[in-house]
Amino acid sequence: MKTHIRTHTSERPFSCEFCDYKSAQLGHLKVHIRKHTGEKPFSCEFCVFKSARLDDLKAHIRTHTGEKPFSCEFCVFKSARLGDLKVHIRSHTGEKPFSCKFCDYKSTLLGNLKRHISIHTGEKPFSCEFCEFKSARLGHLKDHIRTHTGEKPFSCEFCDFKSARLGHLKDHIRAHTGEKPFSCKFCVFKSARLGDLKVHIRTHTGEKPFSCEFCEYKSARLGDLKRHISIHTGEKPFSCEFCEFKSARLGHLKDHIRTHTGEKPFSCKFCVFKSARLGHLKDHIRAHTGEKPFSCKFCDFKSARLGDLKVHIRTHTGEKPFSCEFCEYKSARLGDLKAHIRTHTGEKPFNCKFCDFKSARLDHLKLHIRTHTGEKPFSCEFCDFKSSQLCNLKAHIKTHTGEKPFSCKFCDFKCARLGNLKTHTRTHTGETTPS
Numbered sequence: 001m002k003t004h005i006r007t008h009t010s011e012r013p014f015s016c017e018f019c020d021y022k023s024a025q026l027g028h029l030k031v032h033i034r035k036h037t038g039e040k041p042f043s044c045e046f047c048v049f050k051s052a053r054l055d056d057l058k059a060h061i062r063t064h065t066g067e068k069p070f071s072c073e074f075c076v077f078k079s080a081r082l083g084d085l086k087v088h089i090r091s092h093t094g095e096k097p098f099s100c101k102f103c104d105y106k107s108t109l110l111g112n113l114k115r116h117i118s119i120h121t122g123e124k125p126f127s128c129e130f131c132e133f134k135s136a137r138l139g140h141l142k143d144h145i146r147t148h149t150g151e152k153p154f155s156c157e158f159c160d161f162k163s164a165r166l167g168h169l170k171d172h173i174r175a176h177t178g179e180k181p182f183s184c185k186f187c188v189f190k191s192a193r194l195g196d197l198k199v200h201i202r203t204h205t206g207e208k209p210f211s212c213e214f215c216e217y218k219s220a221r222l223g224d225l226k227r228h229i230s231i232h233t234g235e236k237p238f239s240c241e242f243c244e245f246k247s248a249r250l251g252h253l254k255d256h257i258r259t260h261t262g263e264k265p266f267s268c269k270f271c272v273f274k275s276a277r278l279g280h281l282k283d284h285i286r287a288h289t290g291e292k293p294f295s296c297k298f299c300d301f302k303s304a305r306l307g308d309l310k311v312h313i314r315t316h317t318g319e320k321p322f323s324c325e326f327c328e329y330k331s332a333r334l335g336d337l338k339a340h341i342r343t344h345t346g347e348k349p350f351n352c353k354f355c356d357f358k359s360a361r362l363d364h365l366k367l368h369i370r371t372h373t374g375e376k377p378f379s380c381e382f383c384d385f386k387s388s389q390l391c392n393l394k395a396h397i398k399t400h401t402g403e404k405p406f407s408c409k410f411c412d413f414k415c416a417r418l419g420n421l422k423t424h425t426r427t428h429t430g431e432t433t434p435s
Contacts, residue, residue, distance in 0.1 A: 005011075012022035014029040018036040023029045031053055034040070040050035042057040046064045051057040062068065062080035070085040071078050074092040079085040087109060090096070096106035098113035102120040107113045118124070118136035126141035127134050130148040135141045143165050146152070152162035154169040158176040163169040174180070174192035182197040183190050186204040191197040199221055202208070208218035210225040214232040219225040230236070230248035238253035239246050242260040247253045255277050258264070264274035266281040270288040275281040286292070286304035294309040295302050298316040303309040311333055314320070320330035322337035326344040331337040342348065342360035350365040351358050354372040359365045367389060370376070376386035378393040382400040387393045398404070398416035406421040407414050410428040415421050426432070 010024075012024050014023045014026050016022070016029060016032055016036075018033070021029075021032050023032065034052035040052050042051045042054050044050070044057060044060055044064075046061070049057075049060050051060065059081045068078035068080050070080070070082050072085060072088055072092075074089070077085075077088050079088065090108040096108050098107045098110050100106070100113060100116055100120070102117065105113075105116050107116065115137055124134035124136050126136070126138050128141060128144055128148075130145070133141070133144050135144065146164035152164050154163045154166050156162070156169060156172055156176075158173070161169070161172050163172065171193050180190035180192050182192070182194050184197060184200055184204070186201065189197075189200050191200065202220035208220050210219045210222050212218070212225060212228055212232070214229065217225075217228050219228065227249055236246035236248050238248070238250050240253060240256055240260075242257070245253070245256050247256065258276035264276050266275045266278050268274070268281060268284055268288070270285065273281075273284050275284065283305050292302035292304050294304070294306050296309060296312055296316070298313065301309070301312050303312065314332035320332050322331045322334050324330070324337060324340055324344075326341070329337075329340050331340065339361045348358035348360050350360070350362050352365060352368055352372070354369070357365070357368050359368065370388040376388045378387045378390050380386070380393060380396055380400075382397070385393070385396050387396065395417045404414035404416050406416070406418050408421065408424055408428070410425070413421075413424050415424065
């Protein structure tokens, strides 16, 4: 009765000897004091768990027994803890009993309110014992401390994966289950990770919350911003353990290390192809599926590879970003520039395994090798004609279609082959045939 009356009078006669805490009930004071003393008088009969509160022990024991005595009146949800049920019921009622005194924020959970208030106060009450790190959240401190201890308490039930963070384990497990609980409200996109959903939604909203301090660059992803900033700073924090290679991106380092180890972890589900890079595997799989997800904004061109689309777009824009250091030559393709530079250096790095032939270009070597193997990979759709060169096939097909795309600028002559046009043009110019 006395305890009940204090709910009306707000009297708190029981005081903590260690801090300013006061309570209307002696039992609550005893539980509070255990935070100072570290005493945990309640022990689990099934494991080594100990607790400062009897209710916490009861809830823990239910993790062993599987008992869930608290049921939701609105749905089939059941819980081992009364507090969890109360929080769940608010998802039906929409009740948010915890209000911020600084703004209009309201929350269904007291913990969420406390974390929110720290945004206003800047308070970071949780300190690392190993370094100067401080956090507004106890969970963040626990995650941080594991970077010192190396502890990985969260284990996958399907494989040997272990993690220092529960969230990372949950993300990993979805790789096994295929579950994608996070859905886009704008389209059918679903994701196994909340972070991936947030990034995806920005493709709809156009939001770019991450800004460069050196220029006007903005990004929808923090990782993209970090990589961009390294362009300004020149920083390459990721180093190869086998050679002097350094990279601004961790992914590039991983790709590089596989050039030393020979590892090819990415396998095709349609054939025996394996790759050291995930991007190469995706490109390869499209050779099976025929998918061409990259579309030109200027014409109907579609491509299975983003790089091929970029090269194609330059045929519209005229952009030639690759410049020769020896002359004024510029190219839309890096491979063409490399081949051109070899006309200056005389380098011929591509060798025939059948004879002494060497070439400055890989495609020239491939053509040459077919003179040894007799391979004719290009087939006519109208007849049995086959060719070792694509250009010869194209010229042959025109004998079926009657197409004559090459026109003389001096007269009405048209022909199916560029070589024939050159020969004809010399009848106008008087130029002699080169020997």
